[in-house]
Amino acid sequence: MADPVISFRQVSRVFRAQRGDVVALSDLNLDIYEGEFVTVVGPSGCGKSTALNTIVGLLEPSTGEVLFRGKPTVGICHEVGYVTQADNLFPWRTVLENVTFGLEMRGIGNKAERQERGMALLKRVGLEDFHSHYRHELSGGMRQRVNIVRTLAYDPKVILLDEPFGPLDAQTRLQLQDLLLKLWGERRETTLIFITHDLTEAIALADRVVVMTARPGRIREVVKVNLRRPRDIYTIHTDPKFREIYDKVWAHLADEMRQAVA
Amino acid sequence: MKPITLITWRLAVFLMILGAWQGISGPIVDSFWFSRPSLVAEYLWEITVSGQLWHDLVLTFKATAIGYVFGAIAGLVLGLLIAQNESVALVLKPFVLAVYGIPRIALAPIFILWFGIALQSKVMMAAMMTFLLVFFNTYEGVRAADLDLRNVARVLGANKAQLFWHVTIPNASPWIIAGLRISIPQALVAAVVAEFIASTAGLGYRMMENTNLMDTAGTMAGIIVLMVIVVLLNSLLDHAEKYFLRWRPKESDTKNR
Structure with missing residues (x-):
């Protein structure tokens, strides 16, 4: 191996x-x-x-x-990416802004590119219609899907x-x-x-x-x-x-x- | 309740209060002490036409606004700086609490002594009031940081500066906005109180003058003007707060989840 x-x-x-x-x-x-x-x-x-x-x-x-x-x-x-059990989406950011957080902090791509990538991932998990929602507007399962996609976004x-x-x-x-x-x-x-x-x-x-x-x-x-x-x-x-x-x-x-x- | 019914009921209550005041003052209690809505309205009309109300309003508003802006900036900056530093925050905690405990209106006389009877002392009173409220709220907001979210942000790649702007500030924003909000009417009150004590014009001065002349209609008019200003400011701030904190769940939402 x-x-x-x-x-x-x-x-x-x-x-x-x-x-x-x-x-x-x-x-x-x-x-x-x-x-x-x-x-x-x-x-x-x-x-x-x-x-x-x-x-x-x-x-x-x-x-x-x-x-x-x-x-x-x-x-x-x-x-390394980390998806935790707690409900750890940033409540002041929309779903899409949460997903692009890692890319934004790392300075990867410009805003349009980051959003495009975020939207593609959200689409992959069936949440493209919820991109401008906030955490409290999502069910537990949706939150955790966003949580996973947020980590996938920067490809750890x-x-x-x-x-x-x-x-x-x-x-x-x-x-x-x-x-x-x-x-x-x-x-x-x-x-x-x-x-x-x-x-x-x-x-x-x-x-x-x-x-x-x-x-x-x-x-x-x-x-x-x-x-x-x-x-x-x-x-x-x-x-x-x-x-x-x-x-x-x-x-x-x-x-x-x-x-x-x- | 439908909005139209609600407004109708509120209007009815308002008119009942005015009616009761008008009815009781005169036959039952001496209207010399309590004035009457009709007398107050008459007085308000007079000072509006003569331009005196506008003149006083502008003066008091100027003192409030200048004081508020300086106090808010100082409170924000110091609150953020002190709360950020663990050991500084620990050392200063009892002092912060002590200063917060001062009955702030009690500082008005000494402020007159220090800053004179002109605009400056009113500005300083409003600034001090704003500063303390904004500082304390900002400090609390930063101290109440959510450790889990900070760690999440760090793992997602945030450096120190990014943590500050993208986690600390938004996380503290409900506190900061509350501080900015409650301090507006308080700044106004502080400026008016300073005018009570020593001044030559402004809403507070006018109220004091009328009271000394036993002109209760004038005093009541002043109270009503202040009340209206505070109510207007509050509803304006309500809208601003709703916009900035639109990400927060409403009470009714959380109950259902």
């Missing part, structure tokens, strides 16, 4: 708190390769989000290092997604999973790292599922998902192979969950 895009090398992260330190991550080692779709599952509070924050540069590891194409990252890594090599579909209803989730796979299919060199609580989602989307341990978070198991692509997100869970992988991942996860409260 080629060189990894993202590598964790013995990464730990300790949060100082008044009642003693909290170790969020401990000795994390992982290589993620170009064009891979990796999902991460684990008990709540196991440091999944912390791990993503160290990739993008919002947090520094306490020890160890995170490498981007073999080089340690300093500050915010501009090759790696996209991190932190429970992006968490608060959505089951049907909308499926639709967005389907859309995400299709968008990724159109830019297969892009690497996706996706945190979720939903095992079905984790397996349906991923090439590899990373199961983390309870806090302090480290990797318990990495499960390969050899289901062929393109996948039909609406029926994939009926595949016997899917069930097999599901049971395997679930066994690991259930064990960790038991320990987390024991």
Whole structure:
């Protein structure tokens, strides 16, 4: 295999708190390769989000290092996009202005070009008619589509997604999973790292599922998902192979969950 | 309620108040102290025709406007600068709160002492009032920054200056606009109060003069003129605020989501 895009090398992260330190991550080692779709599952509070924050540069590891194409990252890594679970569209910008934000900040293209690109992306996710709407005028599913497209707009090599579909209803989730796979299919060199609580989602989307341990978070198991692509997100869970992988991942996860409260 | 019904009802209430005043003042209470709408109207007509009202209005308005502009600029700039810097903000916090706690009208006499009885002291009163309100609101607005949105903007590629213009400022804009808005009537009040204390013309001076002459119609007329100005300014500001904050959800929207 080629060189990894993202590598964790013995990464730990300790949060100082008044009642003693909290170790969020401990000795994390992982290589993620170009064009891979990796999902991460684990008990709540196991440091999944912390791990993503160290990739993008919002947090520094306490020890160890995170490498981007073999080089340690300093500050915010501009090759990485980040779609978070919170409702993070800029409320004072219209949908289109949100989508073009990254291009505008990076000084890519002139205004007309940025808008053209933004509109094309919005059209791709069926929101071209909503380009002048504000955040509060959109449903949860629409907001998250805008959120994804805002990150796609500047073509980051790696996209991190932190429970992006968490608060959505089951049907909308499926639709967005389907859309995400299709968008990724159109830019297969892009690497996706996706945190979720939903095992079905984790397996349906991923090439590899990373199961983390309870806090302090480290990797318990990495499960390969050899289901062929393109996948039909609406029926994939009926595949016997899917069930097999599901049971395997679930066994690991259930064990960790038991320990987390024991 | 239909707009036309609403306006009709409001008009009815307005006329009832005027009617009650006119009816009570005279037979029940002494109209020497309370005046009557008819007397006030007569007085207002007189000073409008003579040009005195216009003359006073212009003076008071000038003091208010000049003071407001300087106070607003100073409040905005200082508010942004101080709130931006974590340690400066921390050191100055109790002082900011203390200054905010001063009953600001109480500063009028000393301002007259410092700046004289001419226009300057009125301008300074209006400026001080505006400054404090705008400063405090701006400061609070910047301090209330949404950390998640800042991080999103950083990841999307915003540098420090871009963070300031594209996140900090719009994020604080509801506070800043509220400050700019509430300080307009307050600046007017400050200028009028300074005129009460010592001056030779202006709306506040005229009200004081009439009161000293026991001309209650004149005093009431002054109150009514001030009321009308503030109501007009407020409705103007309402529209401006709606335009600038059109991205914000209305109360009724959020309830349904």
